Amino acid sequence: MRFHFYVGLLIISVAEILLFFGVTWIKIFFTPLVWTGYILLIDGIVFKIKKKSWIMNRAKTFLIMAGLSILFWYGFEFFNLFIKNWRYVGLPAALWVQTIGFTWAFATIGPAMFETADLLTCAVAFRIKTKTFQTPKGILYTISVIGALCLLSLLVTPHSIAQYLVTFLWLGPLLLFDPLNYLRGRKSIIRNWEQGNIQIFLCLLVAGTICGFLWEFWNYWATTKWVYQLAYLAEPKIFEMPLFGYLGFPLLTLDYYALYSFVLKWKD
Numbered sequence: 001m002r003f004h005f006y007v008g009l010l011i012i013s014v015a016e017i018l019l020f021f022g023v024t025w026i027k028i029f030f031t032p033l034v035w036t037g038y039i040l041l042i043d044g045i046v047f048k049i050k051k052k053s054w055i056m057n058r059a060k061t062f063l064i065m066a067g068l069s070i071l072f073w074y075g076f077e078f079f080n081l082f083i084k085n086w087r088y089v090g091l092p093a094a095l096w097v098q099t100i101g102f103t104w105a106f107a108t109i110g111p112a113m114f115e116t117a118d119l120l121t122c123a124v125a126f127r128i129k130t131k132t133f134q135t136p137k138g139i140l141y142t143i144s145v146i147g148a149l150c151l152l153s154l155l156v157t158p159h160s161i162a163q164y165l166v167t168f169l170w171l172g173p174l175l176l177f178d179p180l181n182y183l184r185g186r187k188s189i190i191r192n193w194e195q196g197n198i199q200i201f202l203c204l205l206v207a208g209t210i211c212g213f214l215w216e217f218w219n220y221w222a223t224t225k226w227v228y229q230l231a232y233l234a235e236p237k238i239f240e241m242p243l244f245g246y247l248g249f250p251l252l253t254l255d256y257y258a259l260y261s262f263v264l265k266w267k268d
Contacts, residue, residue: 004055005044011037019221027223028092029101034218035108042115050122054115062111065260069110070103072259079169082154083162085230090223101224110260113253116207117200126202133194140179140190147175163231170251177258187266189254204257205250212249216241 015033018026026033040055047053054062080086091098120126150172154162174189181188192200219225220239228234233244260266 002044002047002056004040005048008037008040008042008044012041028090028097029104029224030222031215031219031225032101032104032108035105035112038214039108039111039115042112042119046115046118046122049119054111054118061264064264065110065114066107068260068263069108069256070106072256073106073109076169079151079154082157082159083166083169084159085163085166086226086228088224088226090225092224110256113204113207113211113256114260116210117203117253120203120206121199126199126206128198128202130193130196130198132196135182135190135194137183140183143175144177144179147172147177147179150175166230166248170248170255173255174251174258177262178254181258181261181266184265185267187257187261189257200257201254204253208250208253209246211253212241212246213238215249216246 012034015026015030015037019030043053043055047056054065092101150165150168153168154165154172157165178188178190182190189201192198216239225240227240228242228245230242230245234242236243238246
């Protein structure tokens with residue numbers, strides 16, 4: 001294993017131990033700490049398996065992805081101002097400490113999901129071929145418009161309605177950007193489907209599910225954390241997250257894939 005695998009394992013282990021002993025700063029920064037450790041650990045495993053990884057071979061792109069992850073999630077936070085489906089509790093009094101914690105945690109979201117998807121891919125998971133097909137441009141433009149309308153609807157409807165539209169938030173970016181990626185010759189889920197390759201799609205879905213469970217598991221024990229206030233299907237819960245809400249994590253991974261491909265101009 002590469003050195004950073006052991007660093008990641010050490011970060012997670014020490015953070016867990018110090019959280020148990022109630023160390024204040026660990027309780028505040030527990031989420032970004034363990035996710036930093038997780039990213040290093042998984043990247044080390046991926047490098048061990050296929051001799052290349054995001055950190056070891058694409059460090060510049062990895063850092064850009066982390067920066068974009070911050071911007072992407074602040075975008076989701078903006079939409080949450082209208083739907084109010086989650087909020088943060090146990091925040092430190094100092095605004096600068098809050099900002100560091102939020103920004104650091106948001107930087108780990110995209111990289112964590114993509115590292116996990118990489119691990120599944122190099123483990124030869126879901127190597128399935130399906131029939132090829134062709135998607136008419138008219139359908140692609142229609143899907144993109146639907147995605148834009150999903151996001152716009154969150155901004156123009158009153159909260160009494162918007163609070164029920166959380167699914168629009170998780171579907172909107174994917175529907176808006178993935179067809180545009182296809183039309184511009186960039187990596188897209190639709191293009192993969194057309195080519196009969198659904199491995200990336202399935203690995204992203206499962207990666208989102210894995211990360212979602214870990215997010216909620218580690219979040220549950222932290223002092224500074226998020227809680228949910230869904231307008232429907234709020235029970236039963238696994239940790240702080242209603243069971244229904246776990247469906248959002250796979251979609252979030254697809255959103256990030258579409259957003260990264262659009263901004264970074266990823267080509268097939």
